[in-house]
Amino acid sequence: MDNCPICQKPADSTFLGDHDHRWWCAQCGKFIISGTAAQLLENQRATLDVGKLSQVVRQHPRDTEDWMCITSYNLNELIAAAG
Numbered sequence: 001m002d003n004c005p006i007c008q009k010p011a012d013s014t015f016l017g018d019h020d021h022r023w024w025c026a027q028c029g030k031f032i033i034s035g036t037a038a039q040l041l042e043n044q045r046a047t048l049d050v051g052k053l054s055q056v057v058r059q060h061p062r063d064t065e066d067w068m069c070i071t072s073y074n075l076n077e078l079i080a081a082a083g
């Protein structure tokens with residue numbers, strides 16, 4: 001198990017290639033995060049309410065097969081919703 005890039009609790013991950021990872025986190029739900037978004041998230045972690053962000057991600061509507069995609073395009077939107 002690795003640590004979830006959002007809440008940092010142990011979670012299952014699968015590398016999808018092209019820096020994308022798929023995460024199955026008990027806390028945040030199922031999501032796919034791009035390498036860029038993961039890096040941006042890491043850079044901002046100190047100033048983030050990660051508990052709140054985790055909640056926003058968990059409650060976010062899912063696309064096909066219950067996965068949600070987090071990219072550099074919607075990450076700021078999610079962070080804003082958590083702030």
Ligand SMILES: [Zn+2]
Pocket residue numbers: 004005006007008009011025026027028029054
């Ligand atoms: Zn998580």
